[in-house]
Amino acid sequence: MPPQLPRMLVAPDSFKGSLDAPDVCAAIAQGIRQALPDGAYIAQVPMADGGEGTLDTLTAAGDFEQRRCPAHDPLGRPVTARYAVSRAQNRAVVELADASGLTRLTEAERDPLRASTGGTGEVIRQALTDLRPSGEVLLCLGGSATNDAGAGLLSALGVRFVDEAGQPLPPGGLALGRLHQLDLSGLLPQARQTRFRVACDVTHPLTGPEGASAVFGPQKGASAEDVGQLDAALERFAGVVSAQLGQDVREIPGAGAAGGTAAGVLAVLGARLEPGAALVAEASGLNRRVAEEHWHLIWTGEGRLDHQSRHGKVVSAVSALARQHGIAVVALAGAVEPGATESVPGLTAAFAIAPGPLDLNESRARTAELLSLQAAQVTRLWWAVRGVQPIQST
16 A cells, blocks of 8 residues: 555634634645645645634535625624624524624724623524525624623514513613513524524623623713613613523523623523634534544644633644544644643643744744744654654545
């Protein structure tokens, strides 16, 4: 039997501010090829942690097709938003930030008292029409401009949020302070039949000093007074949900994600909160490929590898997956904090890509080049240690 080509699986996150995940894949693959002129089989599976960029990452993985639809931004202005659909998987992917994110607003426009997730609900409503019965929506949280517990999103799916007089509440988080009842009679049948999985990498509860309003409100434009009002409004929302649906969402870890949107979809849609990178690993086919195909080495990476990398990040998810199947993992990063490698179970080794002191602007401008150079160096070392020929597959 002729020698088998080295088989490399490349599955990194983006290097935020420098390269998106597909470009990181391409740079690492280029370095591997430079070091192995006789050839290598290289599979590229760009990854994400379930936040912004996940839509593009899953589209690049090949099984999802992007679509566009009309929606509204956090302040109710018409926009065109995106989602992605896999007919084979009967899944849709929706990024909350695409319609309802901070990037839709200027800094002066940020107003979590009025900002609504309604646009995201409109995108989900359209995505549901592309799914067969018993389909699945992967909702990616992160980067939201809102603090409305997902009320806008749920309203777009047919739920009515009414005050004591039976009148519908206006959009925004502040209005929840007058919430009296949820009217679920108009919830779309398609939404009732759909499984919702939420990529959620924060553990903050809905309310209190570690809750959505206190922790994330200020970056969305909330003053100290606003934070108090928004937290009281979310407390009111939680009380109504508890009384009406029998579920206390106040202290659920992660319920505060995206201004409490996690709590809203959990309570009303029966959504499941999951670590984002693990969810993307499944949807992109990475789990299947690691389990079913033979690999000599797996590559991953992110902009900075530190002790936070073990908490739901891409490097952690890829390393855990490889560990289950006894495969070595190498991570490349813009910077590697001392001890970070040991803090990520399953990670074999990690290397910073900078060859010496570089300022941030130069490092970002040269990220692709530096990734390729470091990937080539690591590959040459791996090849030398393995010997003249790689292990034959069985």
